[in-house]
Amino acid sequence: MKVEQIYTSCLAEAAYYIHSNGEAAIIDPLRETAPYLERAERDHVKIKYIFLTHFHADFVSGHVDLAKKTGAQIVFGPGAKGDFDFYNGKDNEEFPVGDGIIKLLHTPGHTLESSTYLLIDKNKKDQCIFTGDTLFIGDVGRPDLAVKQGELTEKDLAKHLFHSLRDKIMPLPNDVIVYPNHGAGSACGKNMSKETFDTLGHQKEVNYALRADMTEAEFVKEVLTGLSKPPQYFSKNVMMNKGVNPEFDSIISQGTEALIFDFVSKKQKEGVLILDVRSQADFTKEHIAGSIFIGLNGQFAPWVGALIKDINQPIILICPEGKEEEAVKRLSRIGYDNAIGYLKGGVQTWKDNGGATDFIESISPEEFEAISEKEGGKINVLDVRKPGEYDSEHLINATNEPLDYLNENISNLDKDKTYYVHCAGGYRSVIFESIAKAAGIHHIIDVKEGFGGIKNKTKLDRKEFVCPSTLV
Template sequence: MTITTIETSSLGDRSYLIDDGTVAAVIDPQRDIDRALAAAGERGVMITHVLETHIHNDYVTGGLELSRVTGAEYVVSALDSVGFPHRPAHDGDVIETGTLRFRAMHTPGHTHHHLSYVLLDGTGSPSAVFTGGSMLYGSTGRTDLLGAQHTTELTHAQYHSVRKLADELPEHTEVYPTHGFGSFCSATPTSGDSSTIGEQRAVNPALTQDEQAYVDELIAGLADYPAYYAHMGVINSEGPSPIDLRMPERVDPATLRRRIDAGEWVVDLRQRRAFAAGHLAGSMGFELSTSFVTYLGWLYRWGAPITLLGTSTRDIMDARRDLARIGIDNVTGSATGPIEQLATSDQTLRDYRVASFADVASARAERPITVLDTRLSNEHESGAIRGAINIPLHELLARREEVPSGEVWVHCQSGYRASVAASLLDQPGREIVLIDDDFDNAQANGG
């Protein structure tokens, strides 16, 4: 049997195609199912089953559409209430296709009804386990996504679920989680790209700590998570609509200006320094990178129309795919080419300075400046520049009036969040400086 990983680095998730050379099952597919279909095509196999470990909170599933397109059986926990036909799976059920056999294990914690799937070999012994948001590499899935009233209960459940996996599966069993590669669904940062049950017994906090210590540490470490998560469970329970990956309608400079003036989201996908060097007044800078969809989704006003600006059609299409993965479908326009050609003839491009942490001290010695830290509160509390104001990026739209007038130097951990914040703050009468630098350099320069 062969396991093919389908990675979505922008969301920190992995899906899996498991095949025996003839038939295949897909576990936790993303909404853009063309990747799973392509993987099956490359392997020359037919997808007969789609398995969900849980109702996802960080992306829109492609499971329903993949089952429709392929005729595959769609397997969802029997305990989940969903609005579409499926095969309900109970703890201990075995799902078979060809020579593949998966045993469902109820592993609550990330959600109440979470399932892991144990892949059995020809002798009926476990060879791999697909753990979704339960056992991650050196961590576990976060337990607060269903509301604070459930967090303590689910954290205790997570502890016992991970121990159940470790107790019932052999050391050599390979572990394949869905979350934990940068996803906010992870309770703490994960480590490594592969692991086994034996390795996790030595490093996973649910297996190295006693229950109360694990519970206390996990809950104390929970930080804010993206606002768009609130919509994912609802969409996934009702049954997502098919993905739309068509090129958005092209719009001209006059239309762009009207949309910006009307308060619509006009999102510039160019590299952060290119945006700083010249951009349409009122546009938002979200550099197209692995951080793009998380932070745009976090700030996005749900349902608002979005127009995308990029240097190429490929940029627009990549951004649209990323947005669709989290259910943002109202992309109403696009424009490509040099930014000078996207401005109306009477429009002057705006710009602002880019600096490093080494420049902060000299600027402070010469004149009064404000330093704005856009990291999460727990990041700021663990180490900050003297006198810096902390407004996490996801709170900035609601708290812009708290940013003093005058010269504002904006930073984060690596420059991405600061670049978004700078674009949101840039307006006539305010001088913005983007600190595009690694925060480790702040301490080295007397920060």
């Protein structure tokens, strides 16, 4: 049997394509069906099953579309409930695929229906496990996303997860390969490795959650410690994954329509969001007044999901030429299906028709250092990195205003003050500044290259955090 991991870096998500002797199975597909259909056509195989490890929170899956196009059976673990046709698999149930078997292991904890799929070859040898969000490389899935008011607490789910790992996964052979649904950068865990697969034996040695002598109480405490607030779109994606959504092809068709200036200008006045997905350098130089920036060259979809609260928000795109379809596709992966097109000719068309533009003043780390020294350090510096990054090391006079919480905290900013804004490398700061400007905060200056540039190119005073103790 052949296994291919299809890894999507901007979501830190892994789907899987497995085929053997004319039959194939897909595990945890993304919204778009083309990657799986193309592989099946290339290998002259029929997609027989679409396995879901759980109802995903951080992306919208393409299982319903894929099933319609292939006739494949959708399979979820025990207890799953959805508004489409699927099969509720049973614990230890086996599904033949070509010369091998995919065995469902019910592993609740991340969610109640969470399941791990064990691939067994024709010689009855356990080859690999597809663990979804139950077990990551270096971490385990967070148990706080499926909490139900009056029914389950995060501690209840953490206890389920403890026993799932020890009763179902850890007894498997050490040479079994672990294939998770996510890698570093995903908000579905807190300490994931940059590696996207490993042996189970090595994970037993290095993954804190698989420590052999760990008690249930220790596991619960450690798994729940340090969890950040989940992005606001997670619960919305779960609901979409339980329902039937617009077909991906129709979303692409609508979102890639070329629009003229008069239409875009009218829609902006009606409250349609103009989303600029070019590079941060292009945006700071000149952009449509009132538009916001989230560039395709960074963690585009997660930041859209974190910062654009209305998942049904109508969006008009400003794109680099030829990137329109990519932008719409990446929006749809997290359920933002209401892109209504892109402005043909972009910012230049807007200017040519008399539309107002704006810019963000941008300075180098060296210029920032000179200004800081001239003002005796008495300037307003906003560090928009995550709290953990800030705690690790930051400028002495910087205030932490994480981009993640900008919508909730924007009232903290004073329209009469001038702010110098930086992140780690220059991407998140421009997102922050664009939203602030759209909210009427205009005295804002971007520090290019972020904290990395400041650290490497200046001698400004910094404070490092020293951890007093380590959880064991």
